[in-house]
Amino acid sequence: MTYARLLGTGSYLPERVLSNEALSLTVETNDAWIRSRTGIAQRHLHGAGQTTSDLAYEAALRALQDARLEPDDIDLIVVATTSPDMVFPSTACLLQAKLGVKSGVPAFDIQAVCTGFLYALSVVDQFIRAGSARRALVVGAETFSDLVDWTDRNTCVLFGDGAGAVILGAAEEPGILASRLHADGRYAHLLSAPGKFVQGRFEGTPVVQMDGGAVFKFAVKVLDQVCREVLEACHMTAADVDCFVPHQANIRIIEATADKLGVPHDKVVRTVSQQGNTSAASVPLALDHARRQGLAHAGQNALLAAVGGGFTWGAALLRL
Ligand code: UT7
Secondary structure, three states, rough: OEEEEEEEEEEEEEOOOHHHHOOOOOOOOOOOHHHHHOOEEEEEOOOOOOOOHHHHHHHHHHHHHHHOOOOOHEEEEEEOOOOOOOOOOOOOHHHHHOOOOOOOEEEEEEEHHHHHHHHHHHHHHHHHHHOOOOOOEEEEEEHHHHHHHHHHHOHHHOEEEEEEEEEEEEEEEOOEEEEEEEOOHHHHHEEEEOOEOOOEEEEEEEOEEOOHHHHHHHHOOOOOOHHHHHHHHHHOOHHHHHEEEEEOOOOHHHHHHHHHHHHHHHEEEEOOHHHHHHHHHHHHHHHHHHHHHHOOOOEEEEEEEEEEEEOHHHHHHHHO
8 A cells, every 4th residue: 555644844934024013003903902813913924026936935945855855856746825826827837847846747736725735635645545646745825915905904914925835755654644625615705705807807806805703613613523534534532633733813713623622732733823824824834833843743643624715624634
């Protein structure tokens, strides 16, 4: 049997930092409200001209270095993003060219908003187990700040930019122990950026529209459910989780999910205070943070989970 194993991780946050204090000078909000309702203290924003594939490139270089591999070793590239550089080609193709990954290697994007990285991980796991790839680059990257109305205090305080990358390799020992993906398009209206180009003119709105309370309730319900699904698939319980790496949208969602599952808070990776919600980038950013800070070690079980627009949601259990 062939399985997918984690060979390396990397991440990148753009230099520019926007604190709650700075944000409260331009929109009717304040640090106390943002911290108490979301846990966010600051977020990173991309520089002028810096695109999603630029952030993905920096994260990918670090993941390659961590895995001690060269771009030439990669035989599949998948990028999860909702803020691609352009309508087409895909951000994955642009990243392939920037990295100098050899011609012919397949590259494509996956769009499942904040669950995008879990979708990408699960798809690549299946490529590797089927023998269709041996060394895959999987990236979650976003310039999500471009999808936000910076005059809408209900949404603009929540999001940030960044990228996280992992290298998955074919191995004889299982690394991705189980993964589960779900979607329910009946909830599309609760979290969306409902616009598109029609004959060269933009119709609708290109920025995030959200019923925050409804998203919050749904998130806490399905994150717990999908985490239990992957644990059951592995005949494990929350007690077997060494490191919980949830999507970083809101500290209250993260801690409520950990409490429902029964994972102690010292095993929960929390980066939301420094990064905000970076959508598809948040889980790989948090995983890289956990490995580099010594919160997650080789041989441990890491539980990854996310929920986002669609609605989409998913989880994966990794043996590091
Ligand atoms: O990745 C998945 C995507 N999204 C999420 O996961 C977000 C899920 N939802 C949430 O995180 C929370 O629902 C929010 C952080 C968005 C909002 O928190 P909440 O506790 O649900 O607050 P609320 O919507 O009930 O708003 C309470 C009050 C309102 O004022 P009134 O109507 O009670 O007078 C808002 O107008 O807070 C007001 N408010 C703000 N005040 C200061 C909303 N945004 C702000 C703000 N600063 N930025």
